[in-house]
Amino acid sequence: MRKRKLIIAIVVAISASMMMQSCIGSFALYNKVKNWNDHVGDKFVNELVFVAMWILPVYELSFVADLFILNSIEFWSGSNPALAQAETKIVDGKDAQYLVARDATGYEITNMTTKQVTRFNFNAEDNSWSIENNGKEVKLFSFVDDTHVNVLLRDGSYTTVELSQAGVLAYQDLVGVDAFAMR
Numbered sequence: 789m790r791k792r793k794l795i796i797a798i799v800v801a802i803s804a805s806m807m808m809q810s811c812i813g814s815f816a817l818y819n820k821v822k823n824w825n826d827h828v829g830d831k832f833v834n835e836l837v838f839v840a841m842w843i844l845p846v847y848e849l850s851f852v853a854d855l856f857i858l859n860s861i862e863f864w865s866g867s868n869p870a871l872a873q874a875e876t877k878i879v880d881g882k883d884a885q886y887l888v889a890r891d892a893t894g895y896e897i898t899n900m901t902t903k904q905v906t907r908f909n910f911n912a913e914d915n916s917w918s919i920e921n922n923g924k925e926v927k928l929f930s931f932v933d934d935t936h937v938n939v940l941l942r943d944g945s946y947t948t949v950e951l952s953q954a955g956v957l958a959y960q961d962l963v964g965v966d967a968f969a970m971r
Contacts, residue, residue, distance in 0.1 A: 802856065813859025818850045 825837050841847050861867075876889045878900070885900040894909040894917075907920040916930030929939040929946075938946045942963055949955045 813854060813862055815851070815854040815859065816862075817854050817858055818847065821846060821850045 879886045887898040889896045897906045918927040929937045949959045
């Protein structure tokens with residue numbers, strides 16, 4: 789009888805926690821596992837790994853962990869522990885491959901050929917992004933509000949730009965279109 793009451797209490801508690809959240813959640817752990825599998829190899833290798841991960845219950849366990857634990861933590865704290873870790877990705881550029889590593893404060897981009905490292909840093913105190921290269925850091929822009937940013941000009945000063953197509957076009961005219969010609 790005690791065991792039955794315990795099981796009923798657990799089922800009611802889990803059901804109540806799911807109904808009271810009103811949050812779908814990001815399912816970050818499950819999506820990380822799925823995205824990893826998408827990049828293992830060609831479509832045949834991906835299918836074999838996919839089937840193996842269902843047989844070994846990797847997908848099921850990651851989904852259940854997201855459903856009952858990680859999404860609840862994300863709802864109540866505002867951040868998902870599965871997203872807190874650094875992530876890396878290899879990106880094919882026009883002339884080289886780049887290793888892009890994301891962490892809690894920004895991005896580190898490494899040219900795989902030259903081994904040159906460029907870092908983009910986010911400063912939460914003044915809501916700004918800066919670029920760090922060869923030991924020098926320069927603030928690129930800072931958010932003023934939801935619709936405006938202070939952006940760097942060629943002479944080292946800053947100007948406020950509206951976050952709209954017209955604002956971006958005005959900024960391009962101000963600094964010269966060739967600054968954006970990354971082709």
